[in-house]
Amino acid sequence: MLQKELYGHFHSDEHHFVDKAWDWVERAAENHAVKLTDFLDPRQAFILSSLVNRHPDVHCRMDGGYPQAERRRALIAPDYRMLEDEDMEMAVLAVSSGDGKFLTLEHGDYMGAILGLGMKRDKIGDIHVIEGGCHCLVTRDAADYLHLNLSQVHRVHVQTELLPVEKLVQANVQLDEITLSVASMRMDGIVSDVFRLSRAKVLIPIQAGRCRVNWKVEEDPSKPLKEGDLVSMQGFGRFKVLEVEGVTKKGRIRVKIGKYA
Template sequence: MMQEQLYAHFHPDEHRFVDKAAEWVERAEQHTVKLTDFLDPRQIFILTTLANRNPDVQVRFDGGHPGAERKRALVAPDYRVLDDEEMGISLIEITSEDEKLKELDHGDFMGAILGLGIKRDKIGDIYVREDGCHFLVASEIADYIRLNLSQVHRLHVRTEQLPLNKLKATETKLDEMFLSVASLRLDGIVSDVYRLSRAKVLVPIKAGRCKVNWKQEEDPSKPLKQGDVVSLQGFGRFKVLEVEGVTKKGRYRLKIGKYA
């Protein structure tokens, strides 16, 4: 019964992670420490919610630097001092002498890393610069990546492990666009951002391939608000930067930031 009450607060597709997080919290109560893989902001919210229900458990999150989006978690009994605990995060740098390196984007680097057979959960944030890329990984796979990652999008690259304090975190690039929409409905805004017909965006939304703030959203009529981050599988993601107001004809003016 308790599990059913817990499930009621989360999307069915999240129940598997809820089970895992609940088990980590339960084991921490029994004096076991768990270091997780990298979690996205929604998973961080779920784990925090479950841990806060138990006064005998604490969680420390770390993504390699203060502004990290994806973070590893250390779930432990409340009496344990976690400040000096090793979080198992390593920094990898990718460089190349090829001028075309500056043309590569986040997806190119991500594709090359995952192409090594590595799970997304082992990868933290990726920071792309004109002179290469810095990305954070679980320390247990750092050597494997360093030894095996030699190509990104057909470019030969050098891969080196650096101390965490050498991280050069770049600002996330957002391509700004302005929309005038009849309503703040999810399907309408997604349709305009990706220049797809309303009918074409309904299919992936209802099939569970759309997320709002990292939470699966299957309701096309869900109203979006300023600050919401929306992702559509296969098309990338965008952020509602600002709801600028309403026109005389009753349409909403929006500033959208598409992730590059």
């Protein structure tokens, strides 16, 4: 069975999504169906692209509202259908307040408020925290509900407005750069240094599947990291390996890390 063959390329936690994605691909090929997904994270987008590439009669377009978007919607269709001008059905939810308290609000505050309304994460794209509030990409079918019901973020009263995607204001992503001196590029050692945890405390979430490298679950503490890797650990945050600067006289490796605020 093809599904079982596909499973070998992906983590067991991803098999449910593999099933859904392959069904979309088969429907496009066999039934000439067109599927517009909700927002996919980069790992889901990679899986879907891999499956689409296995079928010669299917193609897809991905769009998150702007070129550098992390979370994107996918439009899957038979290969004869032109997708460039298709409506990806997104809107910008602009959140603002006049009381000046937005200085203390962060990405997680907005996300928590939106999810607290019963909204599924899949309906939400990238969130840009900007001066005076935030701009959040949302699916059009969720936009009106959020516009009508989002009135408070972390005890701060807010107003919302729906804007076309062209009006999106992007946040300037700032990384807190730190330089580490490590014995090796093992994931557990670098993660423990970045989050200031003991090696023993780091092993628990890694082996429980709460750590991801480039959005893929990674349960092997000894996995070597490399330049460009994006590492996240549930409950602690995420960071990027910006540069391996070289080896010291004592044989340790100097690594520049960019930690997301």
